[in-house]
Amino acid sequence: MIVVTGATGTVGSAVVGGLRERGVPVRALVRDAASVPAGWDAGVEAVVADFADPASLDAALAGAETVYLLVAAQSAMVEHERNVIDAAVRSGGRPRVVLHAAAGADGEPTGARFVDAHVAGFAHLRASGLPWTVLTPNGFFQNFLGMAASVRTGVLAVPGGRGAVSYVDARDVAAAAVAVLVEDGHQGAVYALTGPDSLTHAALAEVLAETVGHPVRYVSPSPEQALEALVGAGYPRWNAEGLVELYGYYAAGRAADVSPDVEKLTGRPARSFAAFAAEFATTFEAPPTGA
Numbered sequence: 115m116i117v118v119t120g121a122t123g124t125v126g127s128a129v130v131g132g133l134r135e136r137g138v139p140v141r142a143l144v145r146d147a148a149s150v151p152a153g154w155d156a157g158v159e160a161v162v163a164d165f166a167d168p169a170s171l172d173a174a175l176a177g178a179e180t181v182y183l184l185v186a187a188q189s190a191m192v193e194h195e196r197n198v199i200d201a202a203v204r205s206g207g208r209p210r211v212v213l214h215a216a217a218g219a220d221g222e223p224t225g226a227r228f229v230d231a232h233v234a235g236f237a238h239l240r241a242s243g244l245p246w247t248v249l250t251p252n253g254f255f256q257n258f259l260g261m262a263a264s265v266r267t268g269v270l271a272v273p274g275g276r277g278a279v280s281y282v283d284a285r286d287v288a289a290a291a292v293a294v295l296v297e298d299g300h301q302g303a304v305y306a307l308t309g310p311d312s313l314t315h316a317a318l319a320e321v322l323a324e325t326v327g328h329p330v331r332y333v334s335p336s337p338e339q340a341l342e343a344l345v346g347a348g349y350p351r352w353n354a355e356g357l358v359e360l361y362g363y364y365a366a367g368r369a370a371d372v373s374p375d376v377e378k379l380t381g382r383p384a385r386s387f388a389a390f391a392a393e394f395a396t397t398f399e400a401p402p403t404g405a
Contacts (some may be wrong), residue, residue, distance in 0.1 A: 118141070118143065122142075128285055138157075141174065161174045178205060182212045182214065183213045191235075202242070209244065215248055217251065224363055245301045246301070267400070274364045276314055276334075280311065280312040282308050285385070305378075310386055313387060325388070325392055327399070
């Protein structure tokens, strides 16, 4: 049995879908029964579990052969990853844990809390004695959809400095994860999942401008300005601080490497940002004058 955590999120839901397309039964963890997607078929066993509740995790992981471990970026994420790993150990079946981490999680602490939480999670996984595989995707193209309102006014504003980033499509990450979950030969491997290009945010703004047919200017606010804006927009402070740290990590050029691992795992090239922008052009386009 393959158990998928984070099963209703951007990547997790695509992992569940990809497994079902291959005819693989899935046990999907959800926080409450009301959040079960209507599109899940009888091959998806939805199980209510809480990352903070070890007893619920013990029940959810009973009989698991493989666990896809994906937790949300929030203040308890280290504890949540450890709790799932510990439940996998207690299951007694030695399931392989496929940890969905982040670029840099297979190295030393970085000072970016989202990455460092995965550094700690990976260390705990190695110490557990369980078989493992680790995926370290870079930032997602899909994150730019949340900036569409600003792009429509002609501005892409993130505190990314001049650092280049090899952003990746979340759908490619999910496809790579499905391959790792169902195929043999991935134990003990770390796969870096990136797009095909490493682009600065100024270059990304140029791609968006070419796609939507109006100028898009890149603006890099200071970390302090970015933090104030995120908190003002309703982000919890811990998450807002984490995002600013992550963009600082990007600005330092620490997420610029391009990896062939998406194509290696899926058999097709990773999507480009230009292709993604074209696919979602109507989201980024400014409305017609007078509309």
